[in-house]
Amino acid sequence: MKVANRTPIARISPRAHALLRQMAKEEHQSMQSVIDRALEGYRREKFLRAANADFAALRCDPEAWKKDLRERDLWEQTLADGLDKE
Secondary structure: OOOOOOOOOOOOOHHHHHHHHHHHHHHOOOHHHHHHHHHHHHHHHHHHHHHHHHHHHHHOOHHHHHHHHHHHHHHHHHHHOOOOOO
């Protein structure tokens, strides 16, 4: 039995729909494209907030922070390894 492909549906508020329609019109894009870009931006922002929180926690542990800085120094030395840039 073959199942027809269905487009996923997500309910949004009337205000969000009006805003989405306005943005799509202003940008000459589809509403789906606006949603896709907004979600990707949100995903990236969430990732960066989590990374910032992790670094803040790391800095609160002086020994772990020193270890991280030493490791960064080791990686920095690889930049001067004499290899030509491609």
